[in-house]
Amino acid sequence: MVKDFLSSNKKIYDAVHGFIPIDEFEKELIDSLPFQRLHYIHQLGIAYLVYPGATHTRFEHSLGVMYLATLMFDKICESVRPDVFHFVPRKGSTEYLYWRRVLRMAALCHDLGHLPFSHVAEKDLLGSCGHEEWTLKIIGSSHLEPVWEKLKDIPSCLEELTERNLVEDIKKVAIGESKWQGLTGKSFTPWERVVSELITGDFFGADRIDYLLRDARSTGVVYGLFDYHQLIETLRILPSADQGVNELQLGIDENGLESCEALLLARHFMHRRIYQYSSVKAYNFHLRRYMKANFKKKSLESVDDFLSVSDIDLIAELTKAAKNPDMPGYRDARCIIFREHRxxxxxxxxxxxxxxxxxxxxxxxxxxxxxxxxxxPRDPPPDRLSFPVSRRHIVIQKARECSDLLLKVPSKxxxxxxxxxxxxxxxxxxxxxxxx
Known part of the structure; x- marks a missing residue:
């Protein structure tokens, strides 16, 4: 049964990572309606009006996140320090196989709750809970229930782990501790926090790493490219620099500092040249204003209604509105469809x-x-540079104490x-x- 649990008899070719292996259970999730909808949700929203190559979607991004998160999980489970050894499941054990499965499924699910055109209007339409609340609803919906039921039938998946709730663990890992606490009031164990950070972490998360690489490749803006292989190779589970082994964190061996610096610089330049580029911001403004005026409340009443709307539907509505002065959002629609009066x-x-x-x-x-x-908000941003660094395999320091360059990259x-x-x-x- 362990062999069946790990076997990957299919591959999907990805422009960034090459062949990505999947198994029959992952294929069933990928073939489901919620995941197929991601084919029609642009990763960079409407940025393709400025960068013509930015037509990639949440579909391939989610596959990339699964691929990277798996590499990271395997690395941190094989390179374990003695002082955290008892926290980490042994490679090949039932617990290891279980969490590896949870991680891969959560990576595929982490973006299921996005509105059309991704982040453009989510702050206005979804509030502080963001797309993560809808991600939880979709994971728990009847659309994905058959996938979870089949997974529960695998002895190697839940054997000796009867206290675990598979669907709840997938939800936790998919949205991260901060959102999970905000939506449920519950906290994570140290191990759950580490596994979730492999996807959602602000610095080392596979989500961040994949979107930088994918957005850079698709737009042609090479600032987003960096040596992520070296970063993953030096990734470790480390005691917190402040609280020791009482709190585990994702960190790096000191040999990975340069790749961390490259990642932070890549993110800074990608924000300046793409995410916060003035022309992109202007189009986002028009689309956000149009969506606030026209997005149907009915689409937020049930999972079925939510899943029925994608970029395709919104583009059709924009095209219709751009030709009818009596429709709400007429001028914003003309700006987007006919590029006039921007x-x-x-x-x-x-x-x-x-x-x-x-x-x-x-x-x-x-x-x-x-x-x-x-x-x-003028609140100080979260301290991205507090992650631990292992020096000479013994001393634990905060990243900000190890690199002057990391401190000099603007964060405002x-x-x-x-x-x-x-x-x-x-x-x-x-x-x-x-x-x-």
């Missing part, structure tokens, strides 16, 4: 507040239809303002006078 997107000085923007709007007599803005997000082309000169003069 707003200008500009970054705001960090010291400027929403109050000053509203005063400018009132002074210049600018209507709400001619302007918009986007402010991010810019605030944005969007203005109609007829009004942009007055805004530019206002911003120039503010900075003078």
């Amino acid at each position: 707003f200008r997107a500009l970054t705001l000085p960090q010291s400027m507040t929403e109050k000053e923007i509203k005063e400018f709007q009132k002074r210049e007599k600018i209507s709400d239809a001619e302007i918009g803005w986007e402010f991010y 997000r810019s605030n944005w303002i969007y203005i109609s082309p007829e009004r942009d000169l007055s805004l530019i003069h206002f911003l120039e006078s503010w900075e003078a």
Whole structure:
């Protein structure tokens, strides 16, 4: 039965990672309606209007995350320090096979709850719970129940682990501890936290690594490419630099510091050149405003309704709206479909507040239809550089203590303002006078 559990008799060819092996249970999940829908959810939203190659989808990204997370899991289970040895399942054991299975299924499921065009309007339409709440609903829905029932029938999957809840573990690992606590009020064990971080971790997560590589390859912006093989090779489960073995964390051997620096720089440059690029932000603004005005509440009432909507449906609605002045979102639709009258997107000085923007709007007599803005919380960002580094295989230090370069990479997000082309000169003069 163990052999059946691990066997991979099928392969999917991926543009980034080459052949990705899958087994019959993963194939059944991939063939399901929720996963097939990801074929029609663009990874980078509407960025393909600026970067023509950015037509890749959440479908291939999820396969890539499964592939990378598996490599990472195998590495951390074979390179184990003595002081964390008792936390880590032995390679080939029932527990090892169980968590490897959970990880691969969770990786495939981690993006099932995305709205059309991914993140563009999720903050406005889904609130603070984001797409993760819908991911949990879909994992627990009747669409995937047959897959989970078949998995439960594998003796090597649940043998000696009768206290585990397979579906709940997949949910946990798919969305991460922070979202799980917010939605359920429950916390993770140290081992659950480590397994989940292989997918959702802010620094080492396979989700982050794959989207940087895939987005860079698809757009042609090579800043996102880095030596992820070296990063995975040096990945370790380490005691926390603050709390020791009482808290486990994903960290690296000191030989992987350069690849960590490369990852952080790649993310910084990809944000500047793609994710936070002004033309992309402008199109996102128009699409977000259109979706806020038109996205049907019915689509958020049930899993079936949610799964029935994808990018294809929204593009059809945009095309129809762009030809009918009486439809809500007409001007935003024309901007997207016919590329006319697009707003200008500009970054705001960090010291400027929403109050000053509203005063400018009132002074210049600018209507709400001619302007918009986007402010991010001023709370300090999470400390991405607190992960542990193993030096000389003994000493544990925080990454920030080991690399000057990591500390120098900017982490602040810019605030944005969007203005109609007829009004942009007055805004530019206002911003120039503010900075003078």
